[in-house]
Amino acid sequence: MSATERIEVVLPGKVEPEGLEFRRGPVPVPGEGQVVVRMEATGVSFAEQQMRRGRYYDQPPFPFVPGYDLVGTVHATGAGVGNGLVGKRVAALTKTGGWASHVLLDAADVVEVPEGVGAAEAETAVVNGITAWQMLHRKARIRSGRTILVHGANGGVGSMLVGLALAAGVRVIGTASARHHDTLRALGVTPIDYRTESIPARVRELAPNGVDAVFDHVGGRSLTDSWGLLAPGGTLVSYGSAATRDDTGSKQWPVLKLLGRVWMWNALPNGRSAYFFNVWAGKAFSERRFRARLRADLTEVFTALQRGDISAAVAAELPLAQVAEALRLAESGTVSGKVVLVP
Structure with missing residues (x-):
């Protein structure tokens, strides 16, 4: 691939992973207030798994380039953006567009990655870390000494929730399959096997008066149990x-x-509250506030990563050319950590 060529992965419709297509073209030229980032790492998340099935609730119409987040080096800047950014490693939330060798972004949407943090390492903490941080600290506003339940405690967002909560002095109960229990116990988490145990019954044994927060990515019946x-x-x-x-x-x-x-639950006069969290909520009302929060919170996440409060669990690194294999691996449920695509 030449320095002037861009390669991107296109999702043409509801296809199996092998149906993803590659498209080549020139590297984009940044306009005013924009930067071009040369991708060093981008992730395969649950969002892309749903998107290829046409199941992600606000995905764009086909065809489009998936890729919810990325980490890379600033390749070029447009007018109004200081040249000092060129060569800097940055991270960005994209929702779509990250599965490409070069990505055009607004300069206001990139956050510098601290020195000493690798691209793949940082990538695991972008969308997963932001989601966990904002749910824990901005929505639940959890404090030291409280008890929480994390569904999928070994997963991408779940593991971030666990690390951030433990660092804040919070007691964590986490659901996971049995093969992850020893790892969770070593961290200080009380595990529950969602396949063989009754989650409500076991949580009531561990926290008879209930838990202070539940983080639920499952939906369906699980959500009703979580509320209770x-x-x-x-x-x-x-x-x-x-x-x-x-x-x-x-x-x-x-x-x-x-x-x-x-x-409905929030309308009940019982003192409890419920939220459906979307990391993009609020951008439509105030882009400035959204970007300020994103920058502040991602900085906190990267600091937690540097301190070791959260771990960069990379399940595998595969080149962009092997995106079908990467997607299959991420969907298999056989790996722990995030599958990362690299150039």
């Missing part, structure tokens, strides 16, 4: 509907049901 496990004044944060990944029909309906339940 809250202590007075507790907070439920829903951030996905993994239970519906392989469903057919409307991609919006599972989210609309979640929102309906959240609205």
